[in-house]
Amino acid sequence: xxxxxxxxxxxxxxxxxxxxxxxxxxxxxxxxxxxxxxxxxxxxxxxxxxxxxxxxxxxxxxxxxxxxxxxxxxxxxxxxxxxxxxxxxxxxxxxxxxxxxxxxxxxxxxxxxxxxxxxxxxxxxxxxxxxxxxxxxxxxxxxxxxxxxxxxxxxxxxxxxxxxxxxxxxxxxxxxxxxxxxxxxxxxxxxxxxxxxxxxxxxxxxxxxxxxxxxxxxxxxxxxxxxxxxxxxxxxxxxxxxxxxxxxxxxxxxxxxxxxxxxxxxxxxxxxxxxxxxxxxxxxxxxxxxxxxxxxxxxxxxxxxxxxxxxxxxxxxxxxxxxxxxxxxxxxxxxxxxxxxxxxxxxxxxxx
DNA sequence: AATCCGGGGGA
DNA sequence: TCCCCAGGATT
Numbered sequence: 001x002x003x004x005x006x007x008x009x010x011x012x013x014x015x016x017x018x019x020x021x022x023x024x025x026x027x028x029x030x031x032x033x034x035x036x037x038x039x040x041x042x043x044x045x046x047x048x049x050x051x052x053x054x055x056x057x058x059x060x061x062x063x064x065x066x067x068x069x070x071x072x073x074x075x076x077x078x079x080x081x082x083x084x085x086x087x088x089x090x091x092x093x094x095x096x097x098x099x100x101x102x103x104x105x106x107x108x109x110x111x112x113x114x115x116x117x118x119x120x121x122x123x124x125x126x127x128x129x130x131x132x133x134x135x136x137x138x139x140x141x142x143x144x145x146x147x148x149x150x151x152x153x154x155x156x157x158x159x160x161x162x163x164x165x166x167x168x169x170x171x172x173x174x175x176x177x178x179x180x181x182x183x184x185x186x187x188x189x190x191x192x193x194x195x196x197x198x199x200x201x202x203x204x205x206x207x208x209x210x211x212x213x214x215x216x217x218x219x220x221x222x223x224x225x226x227x228x229x230x231x232x233x234x235x236x237x238x239x240x241x242x243x244x245x246x247x248x249x250x251x252x253x254x255x256x257x258x259x260x261x262x263x264x265x266x267x268x269x270x271x272x273x274x275x276x277x278x279x280x281x282x283x284x285x286x287x288x289x290x291x292x293x294x295x296x297x298x299x300x301x302x303x304x305x306x307x308x309x310x311x312x313x314x315x316x317x318x319x320x321x322x323x324x325x326x327x328x329x330x331x332x333x334x335x336x337x338x339x340x341x342x343x344x345x346x347x348x349x350x351x352x
Numbered sequence: 353a354a355t356c357c358g359g360g361g362g363a
Numbered sequence: 364t365c366c367c368c369a370g371g372a373t374t
Binding site for chain 3: 032033034035036037038039040041043044078080081084111112113114115116117120132134135136137139178181182184185190191218220
């Protein structure tokens with residue numbers, strides 16, 4: 001058996017029962033593919049089920065507001081995916097008459113759809129012969145062929161994409177693509193792959209040369225930025241002051257609290273005497289409580305957040321247009337990053 | 353080409 | 364801790 005036959009044979013016997021494999025509807029496949037980007041199947045599946053149930057057609061998805069999409073996306077991360085989906089759904093309604101594209105060349109033009117996702121949707125929905133190259137495929141091919149070209153360079157991406165397209169069984173592109181990813185995910189795992197049970201072990205170059213743990217090669221240049229977030233809890237008449245975040249930073253268009261970011265850790269008592277703080281809340285502010293510092297890790301940032309509950313503040317000076325008061329019911333409808341909704345879970349428990 | 357964009361889980 | 368996950372957009 002050749003490579004394609006081996007992995008397809010393996011796939012038939014070992015595939016998982018995933019909900020989005022039961023359809024050829026390009027809209028539903030799109031939903032699943034975007035949700036699964038950089039996301040484990042176990043983490044993304046509940047989100048897929050909720051989205052597919054609430055928005056069974058692209059028309060219903062397009063009729064939702066961005067706020068609604070982000071709220072349903074809450075907790076999954078990489079929120080630009082949700083914002084891009086919202087744009088794409090509306091464009092599909094307007095320029096594709098509500099028919100979600102099935103061919104690669106149309107798909108690749110859509111916001112949030114790159115080479116991987118266009119290949120996945122086109123092959124799964126219409127069997128177009130485009131090989132998918134995701135993290136699983138990079139790993140499997142680099143090991144099987146013993147290729148140490150870094151996978152996160154232009155050269156590496158082209159090399160592995162060309163290779164995958166040569167291996168592709170064009171008569172059943174969709175099944176081949178499912179198979180190669182599933183194989184990489186379950187059999188050729190990143191750590192401690194079970195080579196003894198692997199049907200490709202005899203021909204695997206990494207196994208022959210004992211380089212399983214060194215492949216694939218990836219250039220790492222991750223510099224983490226440390227940031228200090230001082231969040232203000234300001235309540236009035238049972239409502240709480242909320243901030244809608246803007247563009248150009250993390251969590252775009254999502255909701256958090258009035259934020260005073262400092263370059264270094266700062267004490268609440270110093271913060272409330274700062275010029276900027278006073279210009280917002282006045283000079284007579286008292287501190288009711290200060291939370292223990294909370295660490296929150298993002299892919300490129302390490303946030304140190306503290307939550308400062310204030311009283312006796314004046315909001316005559318509230319110059320920030322993005323701040324507004326909401327009650328409990330409204331708050332629960334707002335899309336919040338995990339750091340924030342996790343804080344509120346504890347905060348409400350304390351206040352009830 | 354390099355950097356940014358979340359959050360979770362395994363070792 | 365470090366690495367990786369059904370990646371893509373921006374600079």
